[in-house]
Amino acid sequence: MNQFPKGFLWGGASAASQYEGAFDLDGKGLSTADVVPRYTSEQRQKYAHPFEVSKTDALRNMNDFTSNYPKRRGSDFYHRYREDIKLMADMGFKAFRFSIAWTRIFPNGDDERPNEAGLQFYDRVIDECLKYNIEPVITLSHYETPLHLALKYNGWSDRRLIAFFTRFAETVITRFKGKVKYWITFNEINGISMTPYTGGGSFIPAGRDALQVGYQAAHHQFLASAHVKELVEEIDPQAKVGCMMAKMVVYPETNDPADILEAQKQNDLNNFFADVQVKGKYPTFMQHYFSAHHVTIKMEPGDKEYLMAHTCDFISISYYMSYTVSATAKADNVGGNLRTAIRNPHLEQSEWGWEIDPQGLIWGLRDLYDRYEKPIFIVENGLGAKDTLTDMHEIHDQYRIDYLRAHIKAMATAIAEGVEVIGYTAWSAVDLVSMSGSDMSKRYGFVYVDVDDFGNGSYNRYPKDSFYWYKKVIASNGEEL
Ligand code: BG6
Numbered sequence: 001m002n003q004f005p006k007g008f009l010w011g012g013a014s015a016a017s018q019y020e021g022a023f024d025l026d027g028k029g030l031s032t033a034d035v036v037p038r039y040t041s042e043q044r045q046k047y048a049h050p051f052e053v054s055k056t057d058a059l060r061n062m063n064d065f066t067s068n069y070p071k072r073r074g075s076d077f078y079h080r081y082r083e084d085i086k087l088m089a090d091m092g093f094k095a096f097r098f099s100i101a102w103t104r105i106f107p108n109g110d111d112e113r114p115n116e117a118g119l120q121f122y123d124r125v126i127d128e129c130l131k132y133n134i135e136p137v138i139t140l141s142h143y144e145t146p147l148h149l150a151l152k153y154n155g156w157s158d159r160r161l162i163a164f165f166t167r168f169a170e171t172v173i174t175r176f177k178g179k180v181k182y183w184i185t186f187n188e189i190n191g192i193s194m195t196p197y198t199g200g201g202s203f204i205p206a207g208r209d210a211l212q213v214g215y216q217a218a219h220h221q222f223l224a225s226a227h228v229k230e231l232v233e234e235i236d237p238q239a240k241v242g243c244m245m246a247k248m249v250v251y252p253e254t255n256d257p258a259d260i261l262e263a264q265k266q267n268d269l270n271n272f273f274a275d276v277q278v279k280g281k282y283p284t285f286m287q288h289y290f291s292a293h294h295v296t297i298k299m300e301p302g303d304k305e306y307l308m309a310h311t312c313d314f315i316s317i318s319y320y321m322s323y324t325v326s327a328t329a330k331a332d333n334v335g336g337n338l339r340t341a342i343r344n345p346h347l348e349q350s351e352w353g354w355e356i357d358p359q360g361l362i363w364g365l366r367d368l369y370d371r372y373e374k375p376i377f378i379v380e381n382g383l384g385a386k387d388t389l390t391d392m393h394e395i396h397d398q399y400r401i402d403y404l405r406a407h408i409k410a411m412a413t414a415i416a417e418g419v420e421v422i423g424y425t426a427w428s429a430v431d432l433v434s435m436s437g438s439d440m441s442k443r444y445g446f447v448y449v450d451v452d453d454f455g456n457g458s459y460n461r462y463p464k465d466s467f468y469w470y471k472k473v474i475a476s477n478g479e480e481l
Contacts, residue, residue: 002412009423011095015142022078026117029107031144038438089132092474099142109146145201155201156217226310243277258327280308318380322360337436358406382427395464
């Protein structure tokens with residue numbers, strides 16, 4: 001029997017830059033995601049991260065309207081939010097996680113006044129959720145930064161972004177006061193150390209090291225997160241603020257103590273991001289890591305105290321796979337969207353080569369709960385796969401059901417062992433554009449969107465088999481899997 005707490009927040013997730021489309025409507029400004037094209041498979045070989053662009057490319061792409069930019073189109077949630085939220089309600093969703101595009105509210109990021117049309121869009125989305133008793137769970141920054149801030153300030157590597165972001169956060173927290181109970185600050189904040197552009201709109205200037213740029217930008221995001229916590233306490237004290245990270249469960253390749261130490265180091269590097277936001281301070285092992293990698297974090301007087309004074313209420317995570325490392329071998333023959341690892345022969349892979357490991361979720365949840373003793377919200381977990389739409393408009397995605405079932409069972413095990421998990425929003429509610437490859441054909445949703453990688457299609461919505469399965473899971477509060 002799977003025991004989930006009463007009021008458990010079952011639902012699905014999304015991100016503005018992958019879902020909304022309407023990238024230039026009603027006053028929205030360009031974001032860093034809007035200038036990333038979908039590369040051909042040949043072009044992809046050239047890029048370590050096909051979701052990043054150089055500054056030169058960003059400047060060129062912002063005026064390019066002929067290449068393929070799927071994130072500009074998303075799944076057209078901007079115009080179809082009523083239909084989509086109705087489908088979520090049909091599934092019985094208790095929560096819908098989405099992000100607010102900063103550029104809809106402050107088109108350039110450093111504007112003095114917000115764009116009323118952008119605020120009105122989220123008024124409508126939130127009210128639509130509340131109409132069905134769906135809890136809106138809002139991410140303030142999900143892999144997009146106003147492009148203007150990237151070009152003018154080099155994104156989050158510049159401390160001035162804290163003030164711009166705080167203005168944005170204050171605007172939306174005030175506007176949606178009493179309606180939103182869960183705020184999430186930065187999606188997969190640990191991503192910034194691996195991809196400073198996607199995580200924080202920062203290019204790597206010549207002669208600068210990506211780690212230096214990424215960790216300095218992370219420091220600014222930590223402070224911005226603390227500001228959000230302070231704002232929520234003042235404006236809407238009923239609401240809760242969560243940090244969010246990609247929980248990267250790392251295993252040693254062998255029982256060689258050197259491999260075990262390497263895995264421990266990498267798990268520490270992952271938890272570092274929650275350490276700062278939950279415990280309120282930089283852990284000592286990080287000082288050692290920074291000096292070994294020639295990283296110097298520029299802090300101002302008062303930063304440490306401020307971080308300590310405004311820690312978050314819950315930890316939210318994404319979990320898709322585990323990673324295997326060794327002290328000696330190169331970890332580059334398997335991986336997910338952010339990092340690579342060593343192939344683990346015990347695990348099966350998704351079509352995209354992501355290693356599927358439900359037991360790793362138990363490990364990850366226990367690790368986080370032992371370390372922080374804070375409620376955990378799983379806000380992303382799912383399988384990217386190619387789906388086939390039949391002539392009858394059906395989608396038989398048993399593989400997705402199998403993946404989700406195994407992970408939900410793992411979550412139930414962790415809960416039975418004492419971990420406090422407050423909700424689960426699968427990635428994704430409705431099909432959307434993938435973050436890493438800008439593919440529409442890498443689908444995650446319970447609802448199929450009829451559009452291809454090039455924007456051809458009706459954008460009609462069709463429930464998949466997983467839609468009906470998840471509906472039963474929710475109705476039985478996780479008993480019927
Ligand atoms: C997470 C991101 O890393 O994984 C999402 O928060 C993303 O934005 C998801 O879509 C799945 O990754 P991808 O690259 O397959 O879309």
